[in-house]
Amino acid sequence: MPPCRTFLHGLRRTSQNNDRMPLIPALHSVGTIRRMERTALDALPAFTLMQRAGAAAAALATELLAAAPARPEVLVLAGPGNNGGDALEAAWLLARNGCRVSLLLTCDPARLPADATQAWQHARSADMTHLDIDDLDAITGTDWSLVIDGLFGIGLTRAIAEPVATLIHTVNRLDTQVLALDVPSGLDADTGVIVGAPDGCAIEATHTITFIADKPGLHTGDGRDHAGEVSVAELGIAAAGQTAHMTLNDVRAFAEHLQPRRHNTHKGSYGDVAVLGGARGMTGAAMLAARCAAMLGAGRVFVAAISDDFSLDPLRPEIMWRLAREIDYQDKTLILGTGLGTTREAHDALVRALATDAPAVLDADALNLIAEEPGLQKKLRGHRRALIVTPHPLEAARLLKSTTREVQNDRITAARTLASRLHATVILKGSGSVIATPEGNVAINPNGNPALATAGAGDVLSGVCGALLAQGWPAWEAALAATWMHGAAADQLVARGIGPVGLLAGELIPEIRSTFNRLIASHAGKRRTR
Template sequence: MRNYSTAVYTTAEIREIEQLAAALPGPPALMEKAGLAAAEVARDRLLIYGRTRVLVLAGPGNNGGDAFAAARHLQAWWFKVTLVFTGQRSTLSSDAQRMLDAWLTAGGKIFSGIPENEKWDMVIDGLFGIGLDHHEGRELAGQYLALVNTVNRMNLPVLALDIPSGLGSDSGQVRGAAIRAAMTVTFIGLKPGLVTHQGPEYCGEILLDDLDLNTLSLREPASWIMDQLLAQTLLPPPRSASSHKGTYGSVGIIGGSTGMMGAALLAGTAALKLGAGRVYLGLIAGKALEVDTTQPELMLRPVHEIFKLDQLSCLVVGPGLGMRPDARFWLSSALESTLPLVLDADALNLIATHSSVANLLRKRKAPSTLTPHPAEAARLLNMDISAIQNDRMAAAANLAKKFNCCAVLKGGGSICAVSGGKRYINTSGNPGLSSAGTGDVLSGIVGALLAQGVSSENALLLAVYLHGAAADILLKQQGGPVGMTASEISNTARNLLNQWVYSPEIH
């Protein structure tokens, strides 16, 4: 799958690549290349508007070295550059010292703070980059907090080097405050913090420059971007004219306790509209609902009848399940089955609450898929929500490892963790998904793909991207995210899946 997607590297992996590159024959000059790449981006954007004045912020680490090099190139191209250096030469790395000396040799000046009563057309942020996690305290404070807040108040386009200062490179977590960039030119490889949690709100347009390194040969990545190109390699095949409903499998959904039947109906409708041949709803509320008149194709059953069906391809457990003892019993029964499972909502809470249920999950031989949001993940891992959000990449991987399953940690830049420690960061979706029932719809989509023969890992990846892509289409159609409903996601995802499968550009 990595051949169809863009690799993502943690800070530690980037440092390893840098060390390996330094050992290659010939001078790697990565800092010089990074500075030139940043300067070229700044130059091209400034020339569009005929602007010339640039404020460059250089921090105390290697990100500051990149900024020195960028400033020198811009000045050589006759841009008016003001450079603010917040560190000390003696504490810089040897490479960064050379960049500072080259700036001074070229006639550049250094300011210790932003000059008053001057105006600029662009700001280049070279304060921290990926080095923030090694900065004392790891939270911006003092002069750095003041600098970031001042830049954000300037209302100027900001070009961030590697990652906006104040944003965790691995987590996407804002450390007290962060630069709001219009563009981020990132070096060597993409970082998780650019594309998950709060990262997309701060990075603006992301430009990748690999600095002429073959990163895949230097370091095998464990994480990739989940984008449309990858999603379209995971699609079920076009349907045969001789097929029938049994060809596309049967999904069983267990949930729908009293007062929460809507969740099970949403999941069932999504499974039906995304291609499952048959969908059975095992309602814990019994016969409180004989038929769903808005979706009569759904076959409603008391929950115990679901386990008597021989034709099921998979089970989705959790939408509207509740936390009562009978819900725990039916979840345990599902975990003891040999069917692929999708576990969501209260199924996850029951697993987190009862160790015996968790042990059933860990011992399963058939595929299992977990779909927690951060609060559910915190319960499953016995952690605070803040700890989950501070390292979403690790949390997703820990879920998959602890429970012997595939898992998606939902949220901005949802992270899918699959076998072998592989992780995929989703790039689709928007705040319109922050409404009731959208998680139930996602579970139904995963179930539908499983029923059609898509593998457990691929079903999760495709469903997560498709779910978000449907929300992105609705965002454009509705002019914003407010009021987007889960029911709309199913219809739009169905249309999108049909377009992808039957588009002549793909097949």
């Protein structure tokens, strides 16, 4: 077995094909991973972890080079820390296995830490080309099969300075695969923010192999644009004793609620949904939420409209229309805020709806009204209902008396804080939507794409949440399932050439319905074969 294959068996992918993994993928903070690493370093001989990391990196690199020429050109970028040492070890293994390796070490070798110094000695013994950081013409003038990024790891705390910043921009313009080691250089592994943003920069990798455990920042915020496909190499370190309060969203987290419908049921078996919204000029938002709730299986759906512009949905006459001031919210699941507006009438309608203990989804203008009135927030904190709150970053910022940038700089903390304050399950929308509970548990949604950056997509998500709550799903599982199916539908449509540019929110609804039914059928089949 070639040396670089030694730890290939430890790899698992986390950004694709999650249904193939035996456990729901856990995410750990940098602090937790540091503690795991220190424990392992105390128990293992020196240089062992770096050897394992380098071998795992070389193994994945070899996979990525499967379609390359017989002697592929590989550029390895190594920085001043242990991340650079991992890259040096990988470079040595790849050179021994017949790759043409060009190595660029950005620091004085004499200043490398102890383990990285040993990796440097390995690299020096191999047949490879050594580049200087100013050799940009050599970098841009070579047809690389792969670039390996080992410039900076999880310890980076400030924006990357010159001349390394120029090197990163140069690599990002190359038309080739880029494999980042542990984390793309420049990306915060906890938050998914580019370190030092807006002045910072980060490697845009096509693949990331992350060590010991998966990190949340690879899956939310800028992480999804910079990490590419993520694999985990645990390096023989078990996470035993480490409680995972963060996971990737996964079908298995809500699979037990994917129950087939019994024949002996009726529309009353699947709940009533009332959508409060539909102010003048914004009726479409309420229509989208209502249509989605109906097509995701709610027994009956009402629109409680602020305006009298419509008395029915011409495309979905199954949806019933009422004026908000006249509707009875008794025994209904509520979707509050889609196209609601912020008028006094809207405010009073929201207050009346919140006076019930009905399960509810809060979105859009309901959140804006709550943000403006502390009394409404206090009322929510004392509620006993199943509650899902679905803000985008600006709405979250209003609720937190913060700014959008501050929310985006730490999406996980923002979602957890909101969940605690509102005593609700929160879906903080965006790239890598963050789902959080009042107790601090978090899931990051791994699917979806830029097609969802379109007007009305959030209204559709609220409709899914409302439909599942009406059918008796708990708030946490409903939020997980709704977010996952919403993202999966967008991915499926894009795969068929519908988007990402120009995909309309209404096109998501039948695709989400199909996804829901496929999931139910699949899991019903699994139960029958047990």
